[in-house]
Amino acid sequence: MTEEMIRYYARRAGEYERVYEIPAWQPGLAELRRRVAMFTGRRVFEVACGTGYWTEILAGVAACVHASDLNAETLALARARPYPRGNVTLEARDAYARHAGPPRWDAGFAGLWLSHVDLTRMDEFLDAFHSHLRPGALVLAFDESDDPTRRSRGSRVDAAGNRYEARRLDNGEQYEIVKNFVDEPRLRAALGARARRLAYDDLGRFWVATWEVT
Ligand SMILES: C[S@@+](CC[C@H](N)C(=O)[O-])C[C@H]1O[C@@H](n2cnc3c(N)ncnc32)[C@H](O)[C@@H]1O
Numbered sequence: 001m002t003e004e005m006i007r008y009y010a011r012r013a014g015e016y017e018r019v020y021e022i023p024a025w026q027p028g029l030a031e032l033r034r035r036v037a038m039f040t041g042r043r044v045f046e047v048a049c050g051t052g053y054w055t056e057i058l059a060g061v062a063a064c065v066h067a068s069d070l071n072a073e074t075l076a077l078a079r080a081r082p083y084p085r086g087n088v089t090l091e092a093r094d095a096y097a098r099h100a101g102p103p104r105w106d107a108g109f110a111g112l113w114l115s116h117v118d119l120t121r122m123d124e125f126l127d128a129f130h131s132h133l134r135p136g137a138l139v140l141a142f143d144e145s146d147d148p149t150r151r152s153r154g155s156r157v158d159a160a161g162n163r164y165e166a167r168r169l170d171n172g173e174q175y176e177i178v179k180n181f182v183d184e185p186r187l188r189a190a191l192g193a194r195a196r197r198l199a200y201d202d203l204g205r206f207w208v209a210t211w212e213v214t
Contacts, residue, residue, distance in 0.1 A: 001112070002118060002121075002178075003118055004111060004175055004176060004177065005175075005177040005178060006070055006071060007175070008167060008169075008175040008177055008188055009050070009071055009073075009074060010071040010072070010073040010074070011073075011169055011171075011173060012167075012169055013050075013051060013071065013073040013074045013076075013077055014073075014077075015169065015170055016050060016051050016074070017051055017053060018178070020053060022194065024147075024149065024204075024205055025205055025206075026206075027203075027204060028203040028204050028206040029206075030203045031203050031208075032046070032142055032203070032206065032208060033057055035208065035210075036054070036057050036058055036061060037061055037141070037211070038062055038138060038140065039058055039062045039107050039109070039138070040061045040062070040064070041061075041063050042062050042063060042105075042106050042107035042138065043062065043063050043064050043066075043104070043105050043106050043107060044058050044062045044065045044066070044105060044107040044108070045066050045068070045104075045105035045107070045108050045109070045129075045132040045133060046058065046065055046066065046067040046068065046108075046109045046110075046111075047068060047095045047108070047109070047110050047113055047168070048068070048069055048070075048095050048110065048111075048112075048113040048116075049067035049068060049069045049074070049075075049078055049090070049111075050069060050074045050077075050078065050111075050112070051074050051077040051078055052067060052077060052078025052081045052090075053111075054109060054111045055067040055078055055081065055083075055088060055090075056081045056082070056083065057164070057176065058109060059083050059085060059087055059088050060085075060176045062087065063087065064087040064088070064089070064109065065087065065088045065089075065109075066088075066089050066090075066091065066104075066105065067088060067090050067091070068090070068091045068092070068093035068094070068095070069090075069093070070093065070095065071092075071095050072162055074094060075090055075092055078090055080180055081167070095113070095117075095125055095128060095129070096121060096124050096125055096128050097128055097131045098127060098131040099127045099128070099131040102156060103130075103131060103132055103133050103134045103137075103190060103202040104132065104133050104134075105133055105134065105137060106133070106134050106137045106138070107133075107137055107138050107139070107140075108129060108130075108133045108137055108138075108139040108140075108213070109140055109141075110129065110139070110140075110141040110142075111141075111142055111143075111145050112142070112144065113141070113143070114141055114143050114180075114182050114187075115143045115144060115178075115179050115180050115181065115182060116177065116179065116180075117178070118160070118162055118178055119161050119162050119178070119180065120159045120160045120162075122190045123190070126190060126191065126194055127194075130194050133213045135213055135214060136212060137212070137213040138211075138212060138213075139195075139208065139209075139210060139211050139212070139213065140208065140209070140210050141208070141209050141210075142203075142206050142207065142208040142209070143181075143189075143206065143207060144179075144181070144205065144206060144207075145181060145202065145203075145204070145205060145206055145207050147204075147205055151159065152165045152166075152167065152179070153165065154168075154179075155176060161180075162178045162180060163178070163179055163180050163181070164176050164177065164178060164179065165177055165179040182207065183207070184209075186205075187200060187209055188200075189208055191211060193214060194213065194214060195211035195212065195213065195214060196211065196212050196214050197210075197211060197212045198210070198211040199211070
């Protein structure tokens with residue numbers, strides 16, 4: 001299933017950014033862009049950066065951004081963006097792979113990613129993500145909230161509680177991917193002792209959470 005999700009985003013890379021034009025997303029996106037100011041002067045590790053939509057915004061305020069994604073197709077689009085301050089590095093990297101050596105970054109960013117983490121692998125992902133981040137690092141994660149006007153409907157729920165959606169690309173290819181709606185109690189429980197000062201806000205079509213790495 002994880003493999004199918006990776007393939008889906010590789011094949012979807014060229015059409016992905018249409019989501020950022022969804023009218024109902026605009027107020028939430030504007031608020032998220034404002035919140036990115038919390039990274040001013042920070043060294044940011046970004047997981048699953050996709051086409052680099054947020055990488056470019058982060059790079060406008062952060063000291064530097066190290067953006068990672070598993071797919072060469074999405075990374076190529078992220079690499080092609082203008083980064084006038086020359087402060088972005090990109091890496092093909094599995095979000096579940098731990099960093100060997102001391103953590104290098106004092107901020108972490110995860111956009112539209114946690115919904116795709118299989119619930120049975122959440123600990124593995126959070127351990128890997130935090131392995132890049134120094135104690136005291138600031139994290140911002142956001143993702144979609146459930147909404148009756150979303151076009152994608154749930155297809156099934158598995159034994160672990162993962163919710164799935166059927167997705168179709170312009171070329172007709174069909175995929176089934178994990179798409180969980182992460183609420184505050186679930187996020188708080190998953191983070192456990194890894195985080196302090198967790199704040200979770202409802203932005204309508206998105207939820208946004210910030211925390212500090214312990
Ligand atoms: C919904 S997109 C989010 C992209 C970007 N963060 C954004 O907000 O626009 C999910 C991304 O996760 C990437 N991805 C899927 N599995 C991954 C994995 N195991 N490790 C790293 N990236 C992965 C996909 O290539 C895709 O770019």
